Amino acid sequence: MRDFSTDHRWLSINTATVRAQWTLDRIIEECARRDIRAISPWRDQVAAVGLDRVAGLLRDTGIVLSGYCRGGMFPASTAEGRRAAIDDNRRAIDEAKTLDAPCLVLVVGSLPGALQGRPEGKDLRAARTDVQDGIGAILDHARDARVPLAIEPLHPMYAADRACINTLEQALDVCDALDPERSGALGVAVDAYHVWWDPKLAAQIRRAGRERLLAFHVCDWLVPTRDLLNDRGMMGDGVIDLPQMRGWVEDAGFAGYSEVEIFSAEDWWKRDGGEVLDTCIGRHRSAV
Amino acid sequence: MRDFSTDHRWLSINTATVRAQWTLDRIIEECARRDIRAISPWRDQVAAVGLDRVAGLLRDTGIVLSGYCRGGMFPASTAEGRRAAIDDNRRAIDEAKTLDAPCLVLVVGSLPGALQGRPEGKDLRAARTDVQDGIGAILDHARDARVPLAIEPLHPMYAADRACINTLEQALDVCDALDPERSGALGVAVDAYHVWWDPKLAAQIRRAGRERLLAFHVCDWLVPTRDLLNDRGMMGDGVIDLPQMRGWVEDAGFAGYSEVEIFSAEDWWKRDGGEVLDTCIGRHRSAV
Numbered sequence: 001m002r003d004f005s006t007d008h009r010w011l012s013i014n015t016a017t018v019r020a021q022w023t024l025d026r027i028i029e030e031c032a033r034r035d036i037r038a039i040s041p042w043r044d045q046v047a048a049v050g051l052d053r054v055a056g057l058l059r060d061t062g063i064v065l066s067g068y069c070r071g072g073m074f075p076a077s078t079a080e081g082r083r084a085a086i087d088d089n090r091r092a093i094d095e096a097k098t099l100d101a102p103c104l105v106l107v108v109g110s111l112p113g114a115l116q117g118r119p120e121g122k123d124l125r126a127a128r129t130d131v132q133d134g135i136g137a138i139l140d141h142a143r144d145a146r147v148p149l150a151i152e153p154l155h156p157m158y159a160a161d162r163a164c165i166n167t168l169e170q171a172l173d174v175c176d177a178l179d180p181e182r183s184g185a186l187g188v189a190v191d192a193y194h195v196w197w198d199p200k201l202a203a204q205i206r207r208a209g210r211e212r213l214l215a216f217h218v219c220d221w222l223v224p225t226r227d228l229l230n231d232r233g234m235m236g237d238g239v240i241d242l243p244q245m246r247g248w249v250e251d252a253g254f255a256g257y258s259e260v261e262i263f264s265a266e267d268w269w270k271r272d273g274g275e276v277l278d279t280c281i282g283r284h285r286s287a288v
Numbered sequence: 289m290r291d292f293s294t295d296h297r298w299l300s301i302n303t304a305t306v307r308a309q310w311t312l313d314r315i316i317e318e319c320a321r322r323d324i325r326a327i328s329p330w331r332d333q334v335a336a337v338g339l340d341r342v343a344g345l346l347r348d349t350g351i352v353l354s355g356y357c358r359g360g361m362f363p364a365s366t367a368e369g370r371r372a373a374i375d376d377n378r379r380a381i382d383e384a385k386t387l388d389a390p391c392l393v394l395v396v397g398s399l400p401g402a403l404q405g406r407p408e409g410k411d412l413r414a415a416r417t418d419v420q421d422g423i424g425a426i427l428d429h430a431r432d433a434r435v436p437l438a439i440e441p442l443h444p445m446y447a448a449d450r451a452c453i454n455t456l457e458q459a460l461d462v463c464d465a466l467d468p469e470r471s472g473a474l475g476v477a478v479d480a481y482h483v484w485w486d487p488k489l490a491a492q493i494r495r496a497g498r499e500r501l502l503a504f505h506v507c508d509w510l511v512p513t514r515d516l517l518n519d520r521g522m523m524g525d526g527v528i529d530l531p532q533m534r535g536w537v538e539d540a541g542f543a544g545y546s547e548v549e550i551f552s553a554e555d556w557w558k559r560d561g562g563e564v565l566d567t568c569i570g571r572h573r574s575a576v
Contacts, residue, residue: 111527114511122529128487157445159485160511162529170487197447199416199458223402223448229512239399239448241410 001247004258004285011284012038012066013277014261015045019049021273024049024055032061034277038257040067040215043092046099055098066257067150067189067215068092068101073109074134075127075164077120081112082130089138102256103150103214104142105189106135107163114161121284127164133188136178149212151175152189156199157228168195168204175212182211190216190249193232196240202248210253218288219243219262228268230265234266234279236287246288258288289535292546292573299572300326300354301565302505302549303333309561312337313345319475320349326545328355328503331380334387343386354545355438355477355503356380356389361397362422363415365408369400377426384435389423390544391438391502393477394423394428402449416451422431423474424466426536431473438502439463440477443485446518456483456492463500470499477539479505479549481520484528490536498541506530506576507550518553522567524575534576548576 004010013036015027022030024045031039046054058064071092074081089104096104108131113120135149144147151171154163165171171188179186188208195201205213220238225231234241246258260280262268268276292298301324303315310318312333319327334342346352359380364370377392384392392566396419401408423437430437439459442451453459459476466476476496483489493501508526513519534546548568550556556564 081495111511117512119527122527124529155445156443156485157513157516160509160513164485166485166487197412197452197454198445199454205346221448223355223399224405224406225445225448226518228516239402239407239410241412243490 001250004288006285008035008281008284010257011281012040012257012259013280014040014069014259016042017260017262017270017280018273018276019045019277020269024054028033028054028057028061028063030273030277032063034281036063036281038064038066038259038279040065040105040259040261042069042278043095046095051095051098058099063252065099065101067103067201067258068096068099070105070107071149072106072163075112075130076110077112078251082134085109086134086137089134090141093138093142093145093147101147103148103187103189105150105152105215107152107154108165110162110164112161119160124159124164132174132177133166139178139185143183148184148214149186150189151187152191153194155194155277167198167200168208169200172204172207172212183213187212187214189215189217192240192242192245193217193219193221196221196245201245205248205252208252212248213252213254215259216246216249216254216256217259217261219260227265228261229265232262232264234262234268235260235283242288258284260284289538290525290575294324294573296569296572298545299324300328300545300547301568302328302357302547304330304357304485305548305550305556305568306561306564307333308557309564312342316342316345316349316351318561318565319351322569324351324565324569326352326354326547328353328357328393328484328547329466330357331383333459334383339383339386347389351542353387353389354547355391355393356384356387358393358395359437360392360394360451363397363400365400373397374422374425377422378429381426381430381433385433387519389435391436391475391477393438393440393503393507395440395442396453398450398452399448407448412447412452419452420462420465427466427473433469436472436502437474437568438477439475440479441482455488456487456496457488460492460496460500472499475502477503477505480530480533481507481509482503484509484533489533493536493540494545496540501537501540502543503547504534504537504542504544505547505549507548515553518551520552522550522556523548523571530576546572548572
């Protein structure tokens, strides 16, 4: 297992972590100043600054991506809606290619309308079919662009509105169905926050193996958790045994970045962005 | 599948549903008045009225129990704490026997101290060991008392503080380990709120079968859900396909009550108790 205690060369910042404080150009500048070598930006943050400008800033600073957030949201109640989602995912792949991202993270979506608070139905199985069909429809495009797709299983508390893929086992079943040859074009993003509770986690990480482990995200589960979406903790402040989980992914062959992704409306998003990044660096050394 | 549309003979009220409005004696009286034939009371509600008095009220009204809430909370950081939990579970079994409960529901517990907001560690595997050992330690007592134990897998969002058994598959693995002969002394409580998201749910309900399916709880998952604990919905107000799930448990041989258990600090606990019970009756017919 790699020693993280003496430097932060394997730290990546998911830019949602400081999205409330800074635009993406400033985030890149602040990361570069701290020798943070990787980020994972969101599409809306990229669009706000401009894709080509972001690509230029990355070149200038030498910062690379650990992933691009995000594709997905495949289910829809009409064929037109499903086609639109697929088209949008193709554009996300193209953007990821422009930014030389090692993967496009997929938050796959679930019941149509639920994210807007108006679910149009209860058919989780249909949503799961839409997801598998949608990923299948963009896989060749991703392969041509050399942008692997990373299915991110989301915590079951998001099963209604954000993602109907809720365990690593389920995500890997989709990978096996669509990419049985383990070509490298399709895999998973393992986010500690979403999967830490799973009694089958260690076994499924082994099953994933090097070819399927495309990203590793960290933060912490707070006790108590006061909000379903925006109360994630800084590494070390909660109950997830992150070094154990990192050991599992490294034993399975993962050798990439530990990407910090913290949604925290009442705490970290209210602090100074520099303090947040400095804390991420410290906790990456001591708690990941 | 049984027809629920014309009467409510298979409705049970988990008494937490109107705990904010009434004490248990009043709940029994109000259920009797509405021809509700079964309830599932909580230990603290029974203690507040008196065990013998509750037993008498049940005899007088003819109301039976669909379960008794609850045993569990096995993990502790000391041997003394684990012994105390086991002793307390034995007392819960005795109370359940006095009330002629068909099962004692187990909310198994998780990281010691977490429920009090002060987790003493992060070792989920140790908690799971404590749980299996604890259930093993009380199983003979339960068998002697003829009170089956129903392990309730809780939603993964409670994995830190309330239950480290989080899927039906995991609960059934514990059953198979401790009661391989499927004696009827150990099984599961399937609560729709906790398991609806699980892609393996239908298969695991089949695996459970008649001998292991000891209770079926219903409410609904609201979109959005505003609180992790106390924002459950009335059947029909959320996204769970309850008739489908009831079909699965009935196909597997379950023929007992559908027990309504709604924790709802901002809605149903603020309404008149009679309105809540009448709504449960109506939704039992139309949405379960």
